[in-house]
Amino acid sequence: MSTDTIALAHSARAEAWRLLEAISVADPGSEKFDEASRMATCSIDPDILLALAARHRLVPALADFLRRANLMNVMPVGTQHLLQHTLEWNRHKIGVLLSEAQHIAQALSDRGLKVAFNKGIVCQAALYDSRGVRFFSDIDLMVLPGQRADVQHVLLDLGYEDAKTYDLSEERLVDLPREKRLTYRLYPDHLPHFFRIDVGSGIPYLKVDVAFSLTWFGSRWQLPMDEVMADLEHVPVDPDAPRKKLPTLGTAYGFLFLALHLFRECWFQRTIEEGVLRLSQFADIQKFWERSGRNRADEICSLMRKHGLSPAIAWICHHVDMLYGSGITEELGLDSYLDPAWLNSAGAAEGSYLSWQGDMRSRLMAASPLVLTPTGEPPYGSEARALID
Structure with a gap:
């Protein structure tokens, strides 16, 4: 490959990346959105843009941006279909996970357990206005360290399995590898992920991540969880049901x-x-x-x-x-x-x-x-x- 060809490839990648950076924080109607719209009308390589978006879990955000900016036609027709379907599937998945999170929140509350939901399921609403553009694949929650066994029992009662993982090739739950189980023992700031198969949900599995710390085991940087969990806020996470809220930090x-x-x-x-x-x-x-x-x-x-x-x-x-x-x-x-x-x-x-x-x-x-x-x-x-x- 010639030096000129390499330089052109690097330039194409850099142009696609600059657009993706802008899209990642572009709210509809904002200056950043307008900036991204101008950039998207230039000769951006659609294959590079899609590959970068996929790697960084920004395909739904890219699809939503192109749709709102009326720029979907900058992508090849087949890619347009992929983007549209990915956005709709992500919105469906978020709806399933929201419903499940509310179900878990109620079950924990019924047992008198305090919980704070965080990361994707909260960010998709609080930071991205429930547009269905924030990709996430599990339900993250934080509980007090002394309640870990109680939370585990509640999730097991809800049909979840622990010490499992999802095997993509076999499309089923399998035992967590021994080295992974040992890792959780060495770093006791999380429980092993909980999984549940719900064949009617339209997504392969439901996954719950339970944490007991804002940092990680062994670091000098620690915050007392009693302090962290003392004053929780409640975030509306479902635009169709504004009264439905999840507790968060x-x-x-x-x-x-x-x-x-x-x-x-x-x-x-x-x-x-x-x-x-x-x-x-x-x-x-x-x-x-x-x-x-x-x-x-x-x-x-x-x-x-x-x-x-x-x-x-x-x-x-x-x-x-x-x-x-x-x-x-x-x-x-x-x-x-x-x-x-x-x-x-x-x-x-x-x-x-x-x-x-x-x-x-x-x-x-x-x-x-x-x-x-x-x-x-x-x-x-x-x-x-x-x-x-």
Whole structure:
């Protein structure tokens, strides 16, 4: 392949990526939406755009954007059909998961158990106006550590199975591999996922993820869960039934949780190698800040200082700022934590430290796995490190 051909391929990928970045945070009628509309009328390679959107779980968002901007015709006819059907299926799936989440919430409430729903099932409403564009595949909930056994019993009574996973080739539930079961024992901040097959739902399975911590086992960055769960908020999650709400974390804790969860997936070698990192997760942080986080900046800052969370929050907010041109890091007063050795660090599986080159945009865009290089201990590295990584 000639140098010119390689350069053209890189340019086409970069153009498609810039459009996808804009779409990821573009509310209908906003300046970002108009910017994305102008970009989409240029010669964007539809195959590259679709491939990037699929990798970053943004196909429903891409479809919704093209439909609302009246630009679906920029894609080939077959791709238009795929986009339209994917959006409608995602909306159906969200409806199924919403109904199930409300069922679970009621069952837990009936047993006197406190629960906070979070991540996709809340974000799709609070950040994306229930348009059906936020892709997620499970129901995430958080409970008090002392209630883990009670929550487990409730889910089992509802027909869920634990210590299972879904086998795509066999299209059925199978036992969780032994190494995965051991991982949950080593990191007791989650229960193994719960699965239930509902053949009438139209989706392959229902999955529930139960967490007991905003951070991860062994880190110095911990928040008392009694404090976190003390004052929950309730979010309307179904536009057709505004009285139906799900309990979720308060705004300040909700922002910190999204940022800490994303840091975990960005920083540890184990999660890096699983390849779960997505642009949509950074979009969540940006949109959360713009919609409600900025209004609670003082409370967020107070909690960061109280619990020593500033290095991790600075790490994530800096990379969000670099992607979207925002100023969250400065607004939270975190500039003093922006040491390059920290911002490009990672935690190695055996307990040492690693570094990576480039910025988060190049990291997310790259078609090949992230190259990690052994390095010395970065600033704040020992605070982030799990006791057993």
